[in-house]
Amino acid sequence: MELESVRMNIPEDANIIVGQTHFIKTAEDIYEALVNTAPASRFAVAFNEASGPCLVRAEGNDEELKKAAIENALAIGAGHVFVVMLRNAFPINVMERILGCPEVCGIYCATANPLEVLVAKTKQGRGVIGVVDGSPPKGVEAEEDIQKRKQVLRSLGYKL
Numbered sequence: 001m002e003l004e005s006v007r008m009n010i011p012e013d014a015n016i017i018v019g020q021t022h023f024i025k026t027a028e029d030i031y032e033a034l035v036n037t038a039p040a041s042r043f044a045v046a047f048n049e050a051s052g053p054c055l056v057r058a059e060g061n062d063e064e065l066k067k068a069a070i071e072n073a074l075a076i077g078a079g080h081v082f083v084v085m086l087r088n089a090f091p092i093n094v095m096e097r098i099l100g101c102p103e104v105c106g107i108y109c110a111t112a113n114p115l116e117v118l119v120a121k122t123k124q125g126r127g128v129i130g131v132v133d134g135s136p137p138k139g140v141e142a143e144e145d146i147q148k149r150k151q152v153l154r155s156l157g158y159k160l
Contacts, residue, residue, distance in 0.1 A: 001120055001121065001122050002120070002121040003118065003119070003120055003121075003129075004118075004119045004120075004121060005116045005117075005118055005119075005132070006075050006076055006077075006116060006117045006118075006119055007075075007114075007115070007116050008072050008075070008083075008115040008116070008117060009068055009071055009072055009075075010068070010085075010112065010114075010115065011064060011065065011068050011085065011087075013087055014065060014068070014085050014086060014087050014112065015085075015086045015087075015090060015091050015110065015111065015112045016072070016083065016084065016085055016086070016109075016110070016111060016112070016115060017083070017084040017086065017091050017094075017095070017098065017107060017109070017110040018072075018076070018081065018082070018083055018084075018107070018108045018109055018110075018115075018117060018128070018131065019081070019082050019084075019098070019104060019105070019106060019107040019108055020080055020081060020082075020104075020105040020106050020107075020108070020128070021047060021080055021081075021082050021101070021103050021104050021105060022050075022080050022103050022105060023103035024047075024049060024057065025103065026045075026047040026057070026082055026101070026103050026104070027045050027046070027047045027057040027058060027059045027082075028059060029101045029102075029103065030045040030047075030059075030082065030084060030098055030101060030104075031043075031045055031059040031060065033094065033097040033098050033100065033101055034084070034086070034094055034097070034098075035061070036097070037089075037093060037094045037097045038086075038088070038089035038093050038094055040088055040089070041086060041087060041088045041089035041093075041094075042061060042062040042065060042086075042087040042088050043060055043061060043062060043065060043084060043085060043086045043087070043089075044058065044059065044060025044061070044062055044065040044066035044067075044068070044069040044070075044084070044085045045058065045059055045060060045069060045082055045083070045084045045085075046058040046066070046069035046070045046072070046073035046082065046083050047073070047080075047081075047082045048073050048074075048076070048077070048078060048079050048080060048081050048082070049079065049080075050079025050080045050125075051079075054079070056070055056073050056074060058070050058073075060085075062085075062087065065085035065086075065087065066085075068085050069083045069084065069085045072085075076117050076119060076126070076128065077119065077126045078119060078125065078126040078127050078128050079125055079126070079127075080105075081128055082104075084098070091110030091111075092110075092158075095107060095110055108128055108130070108131050109131045109133050111133050111134065113133055113134030113135070114134060114135075115131060115132070115133055115134075116131065116132040117130075117131050118130045118131060118132065
């Protein structure tokens with residue numbers, strides 16, 4: 001088995017969601033989940049088929065994000081993996097709906113941070129074994145940091 005770290009390309013002002021699924025209708029179902037949950041968002045989803053023609057299936061309402069989703073899905077190269085690129089909404093706004101798609105097995109990460117996907121390569125193919133999301137901790141928050149965190153949440157409208 002070989003291990004590889006695959007750096008994701010995240011366009012400016014975008015978030016990425018990487019997950020596992022199991023059926024060809026994933027691209028359309030996630031498209032519908034996104035457009036029905038955050039209709040003002042710009043997004044794309046790419047899904048790596050794991051049998052038959054083994055194509056990358058893609059849908060979206062933004063060509064730049066669609067290109068990035070396809071590029072990232074191809075770079076991961078693992079079957080039944082999906083990549084969502086998202087703008088004008090946060091992953092927290094759409095993850096519950098994505099997880100509600102019957103074919104979605106789980107989500108590895110949702111972030112705007114620099115992201116590496118850890119991929120194992122075997123004789124059969126490739127599989128995601130984890131992610132490296134952002135940077136390691138630099139310390140523990142102090143009272144001033146707590147106040148800044150609370151202010152950010154309120155400025156985004158997530159708290160009163």
